[in-house]
Amino acid sequence: MELKAIFFGHHEAKRVQVSRALMASSVGTILDYLTTILLVEVFNARPFAAGVIGMLSGVLLVYFAGRFWIYPPVPWHSVKKEAVLFLCAHNDDQLIG
Helix, strand or coil, X not given: CCHHHHHCCCCCCHHHHHHHXXXXXXXXXXXHHHHHHHHHHCCCCCHHHHHHHHHHXXXXXXXXXXXXXXXXXXXXXXXXXHHHHHHHHHHHHXXXX
């Protein structure tokens, strides 16, 4: 598997999609924790509010990475349904974990 295939352009291969999803999830998790820690330690924000903001930043990054980089493009008329299903799946994962 070439690095160029992993980082650039749309790709249908499952190995490329899994690699991209792992990278996006890792960066989203790092962004989540860094945002939370920065808000609590530097800006003295309340931990709950900082956690919510951190989680939203990570979720949005992963959503847009999936929308534009990981998976093949879908028609724009289904974006609302796609976003709702993504948030439901993400929230279900948060409740279980």
